[in-house]
Amino acid sequence: MKKLKRRRYPAWFRNNVLAPWDHLWAGTLPRYVRDRYIVRFKIRPFQHIDGWLTVTEAAALYRTAAALPPGGVVVEIGSWKGRSTYCLAKGLPAGGVVYAIDPFDASGEAGSAHTYQKRQGETPLLAQFEQRMTALGVMAQIRPLAGYSHQFVGQIPHIDFLFLDGDHSVAGTTADFEQYTPYLAPGGYLALHDYGPDKAEMGPVWVVENLVRPSGVYEHVGTFDSLWLGRKKGS
Numbered sequence: 001m002k003k004l005k006r007r008r009y010p011a012w013f014r015n016n017v018l019a020p021w022d023h024l025w026a027g028t029l030p031r032y033v034r035d036r037y038i039v040r041f042k043i044r045p046f047q048h049i050d051g052w053l054t055v056t057e058a059a060a061l062y063r064t065a066a067a068l069p070p071g072g073v074v075v076e077i078g079s080w081k082g083r084s085t086y087c088l089a090k091g092l093p094a095g096g097v098v099y100a101i102d103p104f105d106a107s108g109e110a111g112s113a114h115t116y117q118k119r120q121g122e123t124p125l126l127a128q129f130e131q132r133m134t135a136l137g138v139m140a141q142i143r144p145l146a147g148y149s150h151q152f153v154g155q156i157p158h159i160d161f162l163f164l165d166g167d168h169s170v171a172g173t174t175a176d177f178e179q180y181t182p183y184l185a186p187g188g189y190l191a192l193h194d195y196g197p198d199k200a201e202m203g204p205v206w207v208v209e210n211l212v213r214p215s216g217v218y219e220h221v222g223t224f225d226s227l228w229l230g231r232k233k234g235s
């Protein structure tokens, strides 16, 4: 595994000096500059973790996690080797946690499983995930749940940010949306990866167009490359 250099500040400095700046400059810079700033200074190592997340998507996950209240709870369905998990964990405010749900066995819906199997590597995926997150200093904020999303329904009773990137079939994404959003707090965020006009047959597009938008329950925050981000109304 490639060794990554990491600058570490004490927790009090990160929480009291660095973190408040995130909110001050977030709204003032053009999106392009802001995203590059985030990648350069906050989540640089994410680029060395295998996965499918773009710079714009990574920055959006980081910023959304950073906007959560202290102790915020993120549920990520589909973690792979931790590319998105890392960005979420880095953005979290003090006391926050990311539940990373994945079977960590390179399985998935038809159309994706073959790619996962080809890219998994020799070391077991869960070990790769934990080693990488530990090396990058974010493992304390992460609770890996090794298994399929349906196995953990109801076990996380309060969610501030739900990120769906697991089973991309219509049935799989629908199940994740229906089983997990009842636990998403009012004012909480919902993100789906692989949303876009060129992905019309995939679950995330179907769920956004047929369930999320018609429900009237979510306001659209933005679409960042293929990451659709919404916010549950209320509060």
Ligand SMILES: C[S@@+](CC[C@H](N)C(=O)[O-])C[C@H]1O[C@@H](n2cnc3c(N)ncnc32)[C@H](O)[C@@H]1O
Pocket (backbone or CB within 6 Å): 050, 051, 052, 053, 077, 078, 079, 080, 081, 082, 083, 084, 085, 101, 102, 103, 104, 105, 106, 107, 108, 109, 116, 147, 148, 149, 150, 165, 166, 167, 172
């Ligand atoms: C596209 S990858 C996730 C990529 C990751 N978010 C990233 O940024 O690199 C999808 C992952 O979801 C997992 N997966 C597939 N079906 C799942 C399910 N029902 N529950 C949880 N994870 C699932 C796959 O094994 C794979 O590891």
